[in-house]
Amino acid sequence: MSEQSYNEKLGQGVGFERIRRITGYLVGTMDKWNDAKRAEEHDRVKHGLSVHA
Amino acid sequence: MIRSIIKRDGRKVLYDQAKIARAILKAMEATGEGDAESAARVANAVESHLESDRLSDAPGIEYIQDAVEKELMNYGFNETAKAYILYRANRTRAREANTSLMHTIDEITQVDAKASDLKRDNANIDGNTAMGSMLQIGAAGAKSYNEMYLLRKEHAKAFREGYLYIHDFDFYSLTTTCTQIDILKLFHGGFSTGHGYLREPQSIQSYAALAAIAIQSNQNDQHGGQSIPNFDYGMAEGVGKSYRRNYINILTDVVEDACDTEDLKDRIKAAVETVERNAAETVGLGNGPEFDAQMAEDLAVRFPALQGQDIAHFLTRVRKRAYKLTDHETYQAMEGFVHNLNTMHSRAGAQTPFSSINYGTDITPEGRMAMRNILLALDAGLGHGETCIFPIHIFKVKEGVNYNPEDPNYDLFRLSCKVSARRLFPNFVFLDAPYNLQYYVPGRPETEVATMGCRTRVMGNVYDPTREISYSRGNLSFSSINLVRLALEANHDEKVFYEKLDWMLELTAQQLLDRFEIQAAKHVYNFPFLMGQGVWLDSEKLANSDEIRDVLKHGTLSIGFIGLAETLTALYGKHHGESEEIQQKGLEIIGHMRDFCNKKSQAMKMNFTLLATPAEGLSGKFVRQDQQRFGKIPGITDREYYTNSFHIPVWFPISAYDKIRLEGPYHALCNAGHISYVEMDGDTSKNIEAFEQVVRWMHDCGVGYGSINHPVDRDPVCGYVGVIGDVCPRCGRREGEQIPQELVEKLRRMYPEMPAFQGIM
Structure with a gap:
């Protein structure tokens, strides 16, 4: 069923999509990621833009 | 008296001494010791042996085989005994592999992908669908066969025990990884997909549609990603054809109106062709005022009814309208291309093709129109504004072309930053990095580095130094070394580590050569598109039944690695993000590996290259095995994954600038492919200046290929x-x-x- 099946309830039960990059290409849902890659994504820290972190 | 024996499956069958004799004779023939008579003698001895033991009236198979070994040695057939033992071990391994294959297929068939890591090995395949499962079952069967029958024992052992990872192992005996498809070469004169012949395209819409078809067709001949290195130059030609057609049509309408008549199309065409001939240029977006002046002159002579009218003025109108229409058509074509690549299926419908397009350096107005519109289509997203997963867009950054504000394509570089800050693509490839610049020849786009999939790169060519280009070439296969394992085994001893590394490098090179032998013995007809349509370099010179050995040598054999950070921690107590001194150690290790590849390339006259492995399936495999053997060592084996290639660990706090500065030098060493990522916080689309600064810093730090990650929800x-x-x-x-x-x-x-x-x- 497409997202249109949620229509009448206007969003009830509809999650947010979170696109992430995995070894160079994008994946729309992390459901299909393997366990190690999920752990790696979870551990990623942001890189500050100052010269010293 | 032995009357019966128990088979492995538990069945009781009649004892037959002749069978034992036959097995012994087979082993003797293999070693050249003994003959039928001596085989019978040993078989007799085995029977007395079994009877004297009297353990059971019906001995088991294993027990009988033990007796055969002992008696062979008793009679002095030592070589035969050894061969017999090896044969038994192999048979046992085959049986075990068979059982494990059945278990694997059982998991693929019965378990939901959510609960099965095996089924999520490749995030691009939906393991829950029928076709996805069929692919996985096929892969499991192929892997089992390949390990049993195609790998040397030492390679199989290194693979099984987690020293080495042979990528795309399911395709071991079938094909090669990837190719940069020169789309113009393919289009000129038309091509065949294997399911039908397509004429040379005549408009931007058909250029874009056929580009998607080319990617799809080639995807079925190779196991890796597909890439177009010259998307800008390729689409420019389509834009040019569309513009010319629109120009003629609109001009026809305008002249027909002015002359209050119809059916002038052929005469307008004749006028355009005459002017084109005289001006020695075709109608295009870049024609100067001189061209239009000639056109006005010709029209005035040809159509007396136009006399007294401002022809120059209406030619300007024609150009404006033709531009607008072509721009609109180009946007639609680019939008269609992106939609196509996100929805088309290949490989039995279970996968969307892994596709990449490179662009950025074509400065013609047609090429620029194509690029602006592909970027706008990427920015707009799919039907509901979803971010496009494919293709990977790669923007080629070059000083003098698009990097500096005075450069002709600087606006497109800015646009690509803006779009990437919102949609994660384009990535950026840097042609000014010295190791890329050495190949760059202005006006010859095939000398511009292009990447495919997530990082693969092919430029140098030891096999044919006159063909150091990115077009029509690609990787043949790659295998990755578990550097962390070697470091853990070396137990802080640098010298031991390097000895082990040299051993693994030799072993990996040999394994790649073995695989090459299988690939090289294939024929053109095995690759109807890749070789049959001349996509691969020089394949157009081969006949359908020719071996592809020689032309394949334009490709690369790549040695990859994973976990430099953990390796350094294991050897020296710190990783390269923590200390400049350790950074030097890291560069020494990777430099050592690159030297090996260079030497091997020279020795074999083949392209051995060093790869910063893209580790999706691999990221957790080695560490699981190493945890079993070494336990969870902090900073080394205590996570579920090893750090990708030479990257600073994802969990280590470091500024974007330091990360790029430290990773840059490794790009120069990893000539088979590399990428650096930076994770930016917040909504980068609201801070494009900062985004561009990071890209520029990559350029300045010698990064070859880089990309900025940020949340896209x-x-x-x-x-x-x-x-x-x-x-x-x-x-x-x-x-x-x-x-x-x-x-x-x-x-x-x-x-x-x-x-x-x-x-x-």
Whole structure:
């Protein structure tokens, strides 16, 4: 069923999509990621833009 | 008296001494010791042996085989005994592999992908679908066969025990990894997909449609990603054809109106062709005023009814309208291309092709129009504004072309930063990095480095130094070394580590050569598109039944690695993000590996290259094995994954600038492919200046290929794209919550691009 099946309830039960990059290409849902890659994504820290972190 | 024996499956069958004799004779023939008579003698001895033991009236197979070994040695057939033992061990391994294959297929068939890591090995294959499962079953069978029958024992052992990872092992005996498809060469004169012949395209719409078909067709001949290195130059030709056609059509309309007549198309065409001949240039977006002046002159002579009218003025109008129409058609063509690549299926419908397109350096107005529109289509997203997963867009950054404000394509570089800050693509490849610049020849786009898939790169060519180009070549296969294992085994001893590394490098090179032998013995007809249509370099010179050995040598054999950070921690107590001294150690290790590849290339006259392995399936495999053997060592084996290639660990706090500065030098060493990522916080689309500064820093630090990660979330209900924390900034709902009808209607007025839902319209 497409997202249109949620229509009448206007969003009830509809999650947010979170696109992430995995070894160079994008994946729309992390459901299909393997366990190690999920752990790696979870551990990623942001890189500050100052010269010293 | 032995009357019966127990088979492995538990069945009792009649004892037959001749069978034992036959097995012994076979082993003797293999070693050249003994003959039928001596085989019978040993078989007799085995029987007395079994009877004297009298353990059971019906001995088991294993027990009988033990007796055969002993008696062979008793009679002095030592070589035969050894061969017999090896044969038994192999048979045991085959039986075990068979059982494990059945278990694997059982898991593929019975378990949901959510619960099965095996089925999520490749995030691009949906392991829950029928075709996805069939692919996985095929892969499992092929892997089992390949390990049993195609690998040397030492390679199989290194693979099994987690020293070495042979990528795309399911395709070991079948094909090669990837190719940069020169789309212009393919289009000129038309091509065949294997299912039908396509004429040379004549408009930007068909250029874009056929480009998608080319990617899809080639995808079925190779196991890796597919890439177009010259998307800008390729599409430019289509834009040019569309513009010329639109120009002639609009000019026809205008002249027909002015002359108050019809059916002037052929005469207008003749006029255009005459002027084109005299001016020695075709109608295009870049024609100068001189061209239009000639056109006006010709028209005035040809159509006396136009006399007294301002022909120059209406030619300007024609150009404006032709531009607008062509621009519109180009956008639609680019939008269609992106939609196509996100929805088309290949490989039995279980996968979307892994596709990449490179562009950035074509400075013709046609090429620029194509690029601007592909970027705008990428920015707009799919039907409901979803971020496009494919193709990977790669923007080629070059000083003098698009890097500096005075450069002709600087506007497109800026646009690519803006789009990437919102959609994660394009990535950036840097042609000014010295190791890329050495190949660059202005005016010859095939000398510009292009990447494919997530990082693969092919430029140097030891086999044919006159062909150091990116077009029509690619990787043949790659295998990755578990550097961390070697470091752990070396137990802080640098010298031991390097000895082990040299051993693994030799072993890996040999394994790649073995695989090459299998690939090289294939024929053109095994690759109807890749070789049959001349996509691969020099394949057009081969006949259908020719071996592809020699032309394949334009490709690369790549040695990859994973976990430099953990390796350094294991050897020296710190990784390269923590100390400049350790950074030097890291560069020494990777430099050592690159030297090996260079020497091997010279020795074999083949392209051995060093790869910063893209580790998706691999990221957790080695570490699981190393945890079993070494336990969880902090900073080394205590996570579920090893750090990708030479990267600074994802969990290590470091500034974007330091990360890029430290990773840059490794790009120069990893000539088979490399990429650096930076993770930026917040909504980068609101801070494009900062985004561009990071890209420029990559350029300055000698990065070859780089990309910036940032959160891209989307609320499918209101269509918002950007960063979404717990609450959607546009409609204010939390995940799973519904929103009131009135709010939807209000939002729809503010954001007409909102997805349409039944009941909301």
